[in-house]
Amino acid sequence: MKKNKKIVIIDYGAGNIQSIKFAVQRLGYEAVLSNDAEEIKNADKVIFPGVGEAGSAMRMLKSTGLDKLIPELKQPVLGICLGMQLMCNFSEEGNTQGLGIFDADVKRFANTVKVPQIGWNQITNLETHLFDSVNEGEYVYLVHSYYVPECEDEIARTEYGVKYSTALHKNNFYGVQFHPEKSSKTGEQILKNFLNIELRS
Amino acid sequence: MLTKRIIPCLDIKNGRTVKGVNFVDLRDAGDPVELAAAYAEEGADELVFLDISATEEKRKTLAKLVLDVAEQLNIPFTVGGGISSVEDVDILLKNGADKVSINSSAVKNPELINQLSEKFGSQCVVVAIDAKNVDGQWKVHLVGGKVPTDIDLFEWAKEVEQRGAGEILFTSMDHDGTKNGFANEALARLSEELNIPIIASGGAGKIEHFRDTFQKGKADAALAASVFHFREIEIGELKRQLGSAGIPMRI
Numbered sequence: 358m359k360k361n362k363k364i365v366i367i368d369y370g371a372g373n374i375q376s377i378k379f380a381v382q383r384l385g386y387e388a389v390l391s392n393d394a395e396e397i398k399n400a401d402k403v404i405f406p407g408v409g410e411a412g413s414a415m416r417m418l419k420s421t422g423l424d425k426l427i428p429e430l431k432q433p434v435l436g437i438c439l440g441m442q443l444m445c446n447f448s449e450e451g452n453t454q455g456l457g458i459f460d461a462d463v464k465r466f467a468n469t470v471k472v473p474q475i476g477w478n479q480i481t482n483l484e485t486h487l488f489d490s491v492n493e494g495e496y497v498y499l500v501h502s503y504y505v506p507e508c509e510d511e512i513a514r515t516e517y518g519v520k521y522s523t524a525l526h527k528n529n530f531y532g533v534q535f536h537p538e539k540s541s542k543t544g545e546q547i548l549k550n551f552l553n554i555e556l557r558s
Numbered sequence: 559m560l561t562k563r564i565i566p567c568l569d570i571k572n573g574r575t576v577k578g579v580n581f582v583d584l585r586d587a588g589d590p591v592e593l594a595a596a597y598a599e600e601g602a603d604e605l606v607f608l609d610i611s612a613t614e615e616k617r618k619t620l621a622k623l624v625l626d627v628a629e630q631l632n633i634p635f636t637v638g639g640g641i642s643s644v645e646d647v648d649i650l651l652k653n654g655a656d657k658v659s660i661n662s663s664a665v666k667n668p669e670l671i672n673q674l675s676e677k678f679g680s681q682c683v684v685v686a687i688d689a690k691n692v693d694g695q696w697k698v699h700l701v702g703g704k705v706p707t708d709i710d711l712f713e714w715a716k717e718v719e720q721r722g723a724g725e726i727l728f729t730s731m732d733h734d735g736t737k738n739g740f741a742n743e744a745l746a747r748l749s750e751e752l753n754i755p756i757i758a759s760g761g762a763g764k765i766e767h768f769r770d771t772f773q774k775g776k777a778d779a780a781l782a783a784s785v786f787h788f789r790e791i792e793i794g795e796l797k798r799q800l801g802s803a804g805i806p807m808r809i
């Protein structure tokens with residue numbers, strides 16, 4: 358029965374969404390790529406991906422009205438990488454106004470570390486069902502130049518020069534800085550947990 | 559802590575892996591998808607597919623291969639070999655590649671680096687540089703190291719960073735194929751002078767070589783082909799030993 362869930366990956370022209378679709382398929386579900394408001398609203402689960410530059414991604418969201426739609430969604434929503442950053446108030450990248458779901462301002466890594474951070478890093482201080490069956494200190498795959506400073510909505514933390522929030526949660530909204538679709542078995546577990554989240558009404 | 563990465567490189571010709579492979583458990587060692595999955599299972603952090611075919615159908619075959627790999631693989635992968643335009647990159651990324659690597663085309667048309675990083679983001683642009691030490695000067699070489707240029711490795715690397723590359727894959731032609739270790743002095747200098755990750759390539763023969771390139775060469779990742787394909791070094795064992803030597807590894 359669970360296989361009948363309707364999973365929509367928001368397709369607004371930003372980045373490598375094929376990999377997310379395939380990762381969902383490997384878990385035994387089908388996902389639809391869409392930018393259609395009705396289809397997104399009627400989904401059981403929504404994945405909001407994003408790779409690239411914040412300013413141009415935000416412009417693409419605005420041009421399709423998705424910037425208004427996403428914060429209004431009621432079902433579980435998972436922002437991935439830039440998707441999560443766009444769900445914050447503001448990003449230093451292109452001085453971009455975000456969707457304002459998470460109360461945080463996205464900053465660029467200082468040049469005391471190599472930028473972008475590329476590779477496998479650890480997640481700690483794990484909270485919520487998103488991390489069920491995931492051990493403290495597990496490794497996930499990250500590629501990013503901007504980060505979310507530690508904030509109230511944090512449900513996972515990573516250290517790269519600074520300690521920062523690698524996952525966020527507020528109401529029905531989740532965000533992960535890392536790429537679950539590229540994070541081997543740990544990523545598969547996290548994606549599976551998201552697809553299994555049921556909201557209490 | 560961010561770990562150092564171990565990256566097997568698969569040479570691809572007409573959609574098949576070319577180097578002899580000693581994987582006993584594989585049904586078809588020439589099948590890039592199966593080989594990729596086996597490496598991921600062993601603990602490879604990332605994979606590079608280098609297309610060395612030179613046919614008319616090359617673009618189509620590679621795009622199809624990327625799609626097949628993306629469908630199965632749960633770790634990131636880079637695709638390189640003959641990529642020379644924004645359109646080439648667009649189809650590969652759409653089909654599921656995480657990064658592309660450009661080499662000779664970047665030297666011939668440096669503006670391509672800017673175009674790619676602006677359109678797709680720096681994080682997916684790897685610039686591969688092949689160089690050789692000529693009378694004490696590291697000079698960039700093209701076409702798989704066959705054609706020398708007068709370009710200085712370190713100057714080119716800095717330009718590549720400024721133009722928006724997210725990573726540099728540096729192959730020392732003097733070390734490639736020798737199994738005597740990586741070009742750690744040049745690597746360390748690249749790592750000190752630049753602020754983007756550096757992938758070491760060329761010269762892997764023993765486990766110590768990987769240790770040295772991370773510790774002395776300050777590399778962020780190490781790439782190798784034949785030592786992995788011929789099972790001279792097993793990735794799980796390599797990572798365990800490097801981990802015991804105090805190098806951060808995902809184990």
